Amino acid sequence: MRVVVVGATGLIGSRTVARLRDHGVEAVPVSRATGVDVTTGEGLDEALRGVEVVVDVTDAPSRAERASVDFFDTAAGRLLPAAAAAGAEHYLALSVVGTDRVPGGYFRAKALQEQRVRRSPIPHSVVRATPFYESVDALSRSTVYADGVHVAPALVRPVSTADVAAAVAHAAVGVPLFGVLEVAGPEQFRLDELTAKVQAANGDPRGVITDPNAPFFGAVPDERALLPGTDAHLGRTTLDQWLAQR
Template sequence: MRVVVAGATGLIGSRTVAGLRDHGVEVVSVSRGTGADVVTGEGLARALRGADVLVDVTDAPSRAEEASVRFFDTATANLLRAAATAGAEHYVVLSVVGAEHLESGYFRAKRLQEERVRRSPLPHSIVRAAPFFESVESLALMSTYGDGVHAAPVLVRPVSTDDVAAAVAHVAVGLPLFGTLEVAGPEEFRLDELTAKLLAARGDVRDVVTDPGARLFGARIEERTLLPQSPARVGHETFTRWLARR
C-alpha cells in the first residue's frame, strides 16, 4: 500500500507519517520542502503517482475565517483532483469536532472542506478531532486582554496529537468510511477551567475570566458544540500525563 500524506511536516502530519510506517506501509510525504505545493498544485501529480490513499492533514496558515476558507477551498480542490488523476482509492481528511454546527470562523472553513470532500467521487473518510491540548495552550495566548485570559464555559474532551495521528493512520489503512469518525480525549473539562489548569501548570499568574461570549477561532461556541456527537474513538493520554511529558 502506498499512502501519500499532505501536510506531512505539521504537528499531526509528522506523527501520522510515523504511525503509518509502523503499519508497514510505504509513505510519501507531501510538503513544500519535498517540492509539492497544495495551494499552487505544483508537484502534486508527481508526488501522488501510484498512490492508493491520500491523507490530507494540511492546515491553514491563519485561523482567520477568510484566510482559512480560501486555503482549504484551494488546497482541497487541488488534492482531490490530483488524487483522482492518480487513481487513489481512498481520501482521508482531518477535520474538527463541531464543524457541522458552526457557521463562522475556522470551523466554517473546515465544514466547507468536508462538504467538498463528500461531493467528490472519491471514496472518503473524515476524521474529526476534538481540540488538541496544544490548541488550548495557543488559545490562551490569543485570548489575553487587560483583565486576563478570556475563555468560554463550554465543555471539551481535549485530545493529544499522538492519539489523533494514531486514529488518522488507522483509518488510512482501512476501508473508506464514507462518513465520519470523531476522536476525543478520555476526560471532559470546561474550557475555562482547563485553561486555568494549564496556566497554573506553566506558572502563569494571569487570571482566567469566564466569558460566555468568548470566541474559539472566530466562532461563538455553545456549551456542548465541541463534544463528539456520536460514539467517538477515545484517546489514551490524559491531561495530567500530557503536562508531565512536556
C-alpha cells in the first residue's frame, strides 16, 4: 500500500509517517521540504503518482480565520482534484473537534475543508482531534495581557500528538469511514485549569485569568463545544506523562 502523507514535516505528519512504516506501509512524506507546495500545486502530480491513500495533515500558517480559510480553501482545491486524478482510493483529512459547533476562527476553516472532502468523489475519512498538549502550551505562552494570560473555561480532553498520529495511521490503512472519527485524550480539564498546569510545569509565573470571552484558535467556544462525543477514540497519554516526556 502506497500512502502519501501531505504535511509530513509537522508534529502530526512526521509521527504519522513513522507509525505507517511501523505497519509495514510504504509511507511517502510530502511537504515543501520535498519540493511540493499545496498552495501552488508545484510538484503535486508527481508526488501523488501511484498513490492509494492520501493523508492530509497540512496546517495553516496562522490560526486567524481569514488566513486559515484561505489556506485550506486553496490547499484542498489543489489536493483533492490531484488525488482524484491520480486514482486515490481513500482520502483522509485531519480536522479538529468542534468544527460543527464553533462558528468562527480556525474552526470555520476546518469545517470548510471538511465540506470539500465530503463533496469529493474520493472515498474519505475525517479524523477530528481535540486540542493537542502542544497547542495548549503555545496558548500559555502567547495569549498575554497586562494582568496575565486570559483563557476561556471551556472543557477539553487534551491529546498527545503521538496518540493522534497513531489514530490517523490506523484509520488510513483501514476502509474509508465516509464519516468522522474523533480522537481525544484520557483526561478532562477546563482549558484555563489546564493552561495553569502547563504554565506551572514550565516555571512560568504569570497568572491565568479565567475569561469566558477569551478566544481559542480565533473563536470563543461554549463550555462543551470542544468536547468529543461519547464514542471518541481515547488516547493513552496523560498530561503528567506528556510533561515528563517533553
